Amino acid sequence: MTDMPPAILPPASFQQRLLDWFDEHGRHDLPWQHDRSPYRVWVSEIMLQQTQVATVIPYFERFMTRFPDVASLAAADQDEVLHLWTGLGYYARGRNLHKAARVVVEEHGGAFPVHSLEAMAALPGIGRSTAGAIIAQSTGRRAVILDGNVKRVLTRLHAVEGWPGRPAVERRLWALAEHYTPDERLVDFTQAMMDLGATLCRRGQPACDRCPFEAACVAHARGEEKRFPESKPKKAVPxxxxxxxxxxxxxxxxxxxxxxxxxxxxxxxxxxxxxxxxxxxxxxxxxxxxxxxxxxxxxxxxxxxxxxxxxxxxxxxxxxxxxxxxxxxxxxxxxxxxxxxxxxxxxxxxxxxxxxxxxxxxx
CATH class of the missing domain: 3.90.79.10 (Nucleoside Triphosphate Pyrophosphohydrolase)
Structure with a gap:
């Protein structure tokens, strides 16, 4: 099969296809999509790191019942926070959530610094992509995201070679994410990118026949969907x-x-x-x-x-x-x-x- 150049779609075309698909097939009724405060979006984004939506929902709802705002979370003992996190895994997320709540209360007067990507990314447990997701989802302001789902979509769409954890590959993916991110409908766009990766452009069995980018996807044209993104070089697990x-x-x-x-x-x-x-x-x-x-x-x-x-x-x-x-x-x-x-x-x-x-x- 002949090699194909990773043609870049015009941003307007990409955005239109994605948002049309999202309007009809996206997820619109998740718990954190109601009352989209920076606090609720932040908690959901941290819980969703390396964890599926179906698993997160009951944890999120229990967490919100006990800690309805950042002040109540900051005032809690770490034991109680980790108790509510028990079973969700990756416990550093829970510890960092508690630390970040205290930083927001003590250093930012209880208000998340959503005016600044750098200030958000500096909070414990929040990196560049998570900060962008919180800003876009809670304020509607333009901010770029590149979580695992988005990496998978962009890597397949352009057949980007190499493990996405390599700095050069990650820089390429950030450039593509920046290229496609619109100035409007940021709440829907960021959710749509995550939904596309989670529901159609899945790791194991991508549903290419239902994807709005089927005709434009280089990996699909090559029949190599499952080769992308490339896996991290394996080491023996002791x-x-x-x-x-x-x-x-x-x-x-x-x-x-x-x-x-x-x-x-x-x-x-x-x-x-x-x-x-x-x-x-x-x-x-x-x-x-x-x-x-x-x-x-x-x-x-x-x-x-x-x-x-x-x-x-x-x-x-x-x-x-x-x-x-x-x-x-x-x-x-x-x-x-x-x-x-x-x-x-x-x-x-x-x-x-x-x-x-x-x-x-x-x-």
Missing amino acids: TRATTMLLLQDRDGCVLLEQRPSSGLWGGLWSLPQFDDVEALQAWLDVHAPGSELAPAWTPFTHVFSHFRLEITPQPARIGRLDSVGEARCWYDPCDPASIGLAAPVKALLASLAPFSLTTTAGP
Whole structure:
């Protein structure tokens, strides 16, 4: 098949095709499309990073019920914020959301600096594309976006070679996004670009026969839709192992400890973790002498973007623990506290019933 040059469409033609499609087929009734305040748009944009709309909707609605404005979010404890984020994944987003709320309140008088792309992009957890989306969606002012959906559309439309994470490729995509972004109907245009990538120009099975750019798409003309965008060069995904201590007291409460603010599960509450059962036993000998181990539960694997974590739950009954320390607490599975929990820990606690020392089954 002959190679085709990546012809650039006139902006007016691109915009007309896209907006005509959006008017008929786009998404017009998402929760954050009502009362499009910078706060609501911001929360939705952060939640939608690497997460599908259907998953985000119930989290967004619960979040808005508890934190209806940026002041209430800024005043909250991080634990409560992460508790509402539990299960949504990528917890750095939740931590940065909380930090950004406090910056908006303390440094911007409680008003998002939507007058300035640079000021918006400087807030924790907000980059250039997210800042553009917030400005365009909440104010209608011209701002350019380049999220994953938009990258996929533009990469296929022009058969842009190379992984979009490479600086040279990303610069090319930003230039194309700038070229096509209109001066009017910015709210609809930015939503339309995201909708096109999410509903038609999908990663695995693009619906080219329903796309308004079918006749203009270079990747489609070549029959190479699935080759674009090119994937990030793969590295071997390592596997790590950890033993999690399920230490229960006589009332069935479980000892939890808060993770450091950065790193894996930063700021969340987790079961104490050890390299192996010997290290776990050594800790018990020092901190909870007289505790007795039950048989370990069946190991299971939790997959992160850059490694796999093999978790072995190790139940134990406490002997004596004089003090839990500042970063630890007793958690009652039957009356759970509103704290942020790492996803596999939440699953373990939900399945936990007071066990005997002969318990062998896990969740």
